[in-house]
Structures are given as C-alpha cells and as structure tokens.
Amino acid sequence: MFPILLDLAKLRVALVGNGPAAVKRLALLDVDEARHVTVFADAPSPELAAAAGARLRHAAPSAADLAGMHIVFAADLDECRAAALAATVRALGILFHAEDRPALGNVHAPAQMRRGDLLLTVSTNGRSPGLARRLKRFLEGLFGAEWQERLDALTALRQNWREAGALPAEIARWTEEWVDRHHWLDTDAHAAPLAPVPQRRDVTRLHHG
Numbered sequence: 001m002f003p004i005l006l007d008l009a010k011l012r013v014a015l016v017g018n019g020p021a022a023v024k025r026l027a028l029l030d031v032d033e034a035r036h037v038t039v040f041a042d043a044p045s046p047e048l049a050a051a052a053g054a055r056l057r058h059a060a061p062s063a064a065d066l067a068g069m070h071i072v073f074a075a076d077l078d079e080c081r082a083a084a085l086a087a088t089v090r091a092l093g094i095l096f097h098a099e100d101r102p103a104l105g106n107v108h109a110p111a112q113m114r115r116g117d118l119l120l121t122v123s124t125n126g127r128s129p130g131l132a133r134r135l136k137r138f139l140e141g142l143f144g145a146e147w148q149e150r151l152d153a154l155t156a157l158r159q160n161w162r163e164a165g166a167l168p169a170e171i172a173r174w175t176e177e178w179v180d181r182h183h184w185l186d187t188d189a190h191a192a193p194l195a196p197v198p199q200r201r202d203v204t205r206l207h208h209g
Contacts, residue, residue: 001108001125006071008034014066016040016085017075021099023047025075031114040065063088071107075099102126111136116148150184 013034015026018041026048029037039052040061049056057065060081066072072089074082074097086104089096098104103126110123111132120143122135154175161171179185 001123003110003121003123005119008032008071010035011070012036012038012068014038014040014061014069014072015075016061016072017077017099018043018048019045019076020047021075023051025073025099026051028109028112029073038065038069061085063092066094067092069094071095071097073097073099073109074101074104100129113139113143115143115145116151118143118147118151150182154178 008029011034013029013036015022015029015037016039017025022039022041023045026037026039037055039048039056040059041048041052041056042058042060044052044056044058066089072085072094074085076099077085079101082098082101082104086096086098090106095107096105097107097109102108108123108126110121111129112122113120113136120136120139122132122139124132157178158171158175161174166174
C-alpha cells in the first residue's frame with residue numbers, strides 16, 4: 001500500500017449508496033472540502049436525501065455517468081451490486097473505494113483524526129477496520145484541540161525562518177527543537193503553554209544566540 005492524500009476540492013467525486021454508511025461518507029467528503037460531488041441513490045434514505053440536497057440523483061449510475069469522475073465511493077450496497085459497480089469502475093480506470101469490501105477497491109480510506117489542518121490517519125491495509133478505528137480513538141485522547149494552535153504557531157515560525165533565509169535542513173531542525181522545548185510530545189509531562197511566536201528579527205537571536 002502506498003499512502004497518498006487527495007485534494008478532493010479539485011476532483012470530481014461520485015458517491016453511490018442509499019443508507020447510513022452513505023450519509024457518513026458524504027459527511028466525511030464535506031469535511032474534506034470535496035466541491036464536486038454527485039450522489040447516486042436509487043432508494044435514498046431521508047437522511048441521505050437531506051444531506052445530499054441538489055447533489056442527489058435518484059438513480060444508480062451508468063458507465064456514462066461515471067466516466068468523468070476521478071474517484072467513486074460505494075456504501076450500503078449489497079455484494080452483488082458492489083461487485084458490478086467495481087467492474088464498471090475498473091473498466092473506466094477510475095479510483096474506487098468500497099465501504100467494508102476492500103477487496104473490490106483499489107484505494108482504502110483510512111481511519112482519520114482531524115485537529116484543524118492536522119490530519120492523522122490509521123490504516124491496517126483493510127485487514128482490521130475495527131483496530132484502525134480503535135487506534136483512531138486512542139490518538140484522539142492524545143491530540144486535543146490545542147494542536148491547531150500549535151500548527152498555526154509553527155506555520156508562522158516557518159514563514160519567518162524562510163524569509164530570514166534559513167535553509168530547509170535548518171527549518172527542520174528548529175521545528176524539532178521547538179516541539180521538544182514546549183514538551184508537545186512528552187508522555188510523562190504536561191505541555192508548556194504556547195510561547196509567543198518570534199518575529200523575523202528575533203529568529204537569529206532565538207536559534208543562534
């Protein structure tokens with residue numbers, strides 16, 4: 001398996017399904033800012049119809065419907081329908097994810113935990129989705145809402161360092177030093193309060209003084 005992140009805001013996405021799993025997948029696509037989503041459902045639940053809105057087509061997709069898509073997600077389909085859809089998508093050369101049927105797809109959606117722009121994922125290569133979900137819950141206990149603020153702080157620092165002429169290797173080293181100094185990843189101590197982000201004029205003094 002090769003991990004990769006897709007920018008769904010730039011891709012055309014199809015979701016095929018009728019029930020709660022499709023509702024859940026659509027919610028995740030919305031969180032991931034997928035902007036070009038078409039939902040195909042021949043018997044959509046009221047919840048799915050409400051969530052999909054104008055994106056809903058009350059029909060199963062044809063090969064022509066899917067030909068312009070970049071990735072197809074399937075949920076709530078029985079084995080026969082999921083297999084038929086997988087064959088159609090494979091013939092079109094499109095990425096395909098089948099909920100709870102990893103053998104049918106060519107991509108796997110890992111369990112994911114978000115803290116703003118920080119995204120942590122867990123995958124078992126489809127062998128134990130339950131373990132992936134359990135590990136996700138474990139990570140949620142370790143990484144709280146404060147990590148978005150921490151990421152914002154490091155983003156500002158990185159920009160300052162780059163504008164001051166720092167090389168990539170220096171930025172990588174200073175990032176590690178900053179994390180260690182504030183004990184963000186210590187397992188036996190509470191993290192220190194977030195210090196003010198130094199301005200560009202302070203960068204040299206901070207790391208070379």
